[in-house]
Amino acid sequence: DAGVIQSPRHEVTEMGQEVTLRCKPISGHNSLFWYRQTMMRGLELLIYFNNNVPIDDSGMPEDRFSAKMPNASFSTLKIQPSEPRDSAVYFCASSLGGLNTGELFFGEGSRLTVL
Amino acid sequence: SQQGEEDPQALSIQEGENATMNCSYKTSINNLQWYRQNSGRGLVHLILIRSNEREKHSGRLRVTLDTSKKSSSLLITASRAADTASYFCATDARYGSGNTGKLIFGQGTTLQVKP
Numbered sequence: 001d002a003g004v005i006q007s008p009r010h011e012v013t014e015m016g017q018e019v020t021l022r023c024k025p026i027s028g029h030n031s032l033f034w035y036r037q038t039m040m041r042g043l044e045l046l047i048y049f050n051n052n053v054p055i056d057d058s059g060m061p062e063d064r065f066s067a068k069m070p071n072a073s074f075s076t077l078k079i080q081p082s083e084p085r086d087s088a089v090y091f092c093a094s095s096l097g098g099l100n101t102g103e104l105f106f107g108e109g110s111r112l113t114v115l
Numbered sequence: 116s117q118q119g120e121e122d123p124q125a126l127s128i129q130e131g132e133n134a135t136m137n138c139s140y141k142t143s144i145n146n147l148q149w150y151r152q153n154s155g156r157g158l159v160h161l162i163l164i165r166s167n168e169r170e171k172h173s174g175r176l177r178v179t180l181d182t183s184k185k186s187s188s189l190l191i192t193a194s195r196a197a198d199t200a201s202y203f204c205a206t207d208a209r210y211g212s213g214n215t216g217k218l219i220f221g222q223g224t225t226l227q228v229k230p
Contacts, residue, residue: 004157033218043158043203043220056217091157101207101218103148106157 006092006107014115018080021110024073025094033104034067034077035091043091049075050097082114120221121204127227134191136224138204139184145207147180148218149189152201161189161202196230 005024013019025032033048047057049069057067064083069075079086089111093104121138128134140147146165150158164171164180164187171178177190191198203223 035220042222045217045219048217093158101145103160103163104150104158104205104218106159108157 004092004094004105004107006090006110008110009108010111010113012113012115013082015083016081017114018078019082019086019112019114021077021090021092021112023075023077023092023107025075025092026105027073028096029094029105030072030097031095031101032069032075033093033095034075035093036088037091037109038088046077079112082112084114087112087114121202121224123224124222125225125227127229128194130194130196130228130230132194132228134194134198134226134228136189136202136204136226138187138189138221140187140204140206140221141185142206144182147178147187148205148207149176149178149187150203150205150220152203152223154200158203191226194226194228196228198228199226201225 004026007022031050034046036044036046044059046059047067048055052069052072065079067077089109091106091109093106095102095104121136126134144166146163148163149161151161152158162173162176162178164178166182169180175192180187201223203220205218205220207218
């Protein structure tokens with residue numbers, strides 16, 4: 001398997017623009033997670049899905065952030081409008097799911113810079 | 116609030132020495148995991164230890180878990196320059212008889228192994 005695939009790897013945009021980050025989880029994995037990593041705040045869990053259904057979005061910082069998982073093989077994280085403080089590395093991860101949260105498989109991340 | 120906190124924040128050792136990193140957490144857990152992150156890359160799972168386990172080994176890695184103290188340690192023996200990376204603990208928090216289903220990461224320990 002190719003692992004978790006994220007795109008784009010790098011995105012530079014201007015304040016106010018819409019940003020869409022994409023993720024393809026590992027085939028057969030039932031849980032998908034979006035994390036944000038910054039030097040100041042470390043790794044923050046934004047939202048996670050189980051069987052394509054959002055389970056916990058309490059980490060989504062503001063209404064400007066939204067995430068969807070229309071099917072088992074694709075998820076998006078959208079920021080509209082973007083702000084400089086959204087600059088971070090955004091990671092998508094997937095796991096088999098189940099009763100206990102097992103091993104997470106991470107993508108290589110999408111580095112977002114908002115000018 | 117941060118579930119896991121590692122110490123030290125940074126560790127610098129010579130090749131061949133052992134490296135010990137500690138993690139403390141706040142709530143009851145189902146399991147605790149350790150991940151590694153090379154600079155500019157995604158996180159990679161190293162080892163998972165369940166709440167009913169006290170010690171686990173994997174190659175040069177040894178993980179201990181003390182649920183009474185809500186703490187864990189990761190020991191890397193005979194370190195190599197290639198072990199240079201950031202190391203994170205992550206907990207699968209348990210509330211009541213249920214499982215939150217989400218993995219919360221600590222701030223990480225940056226390990227530098229000098230050749």
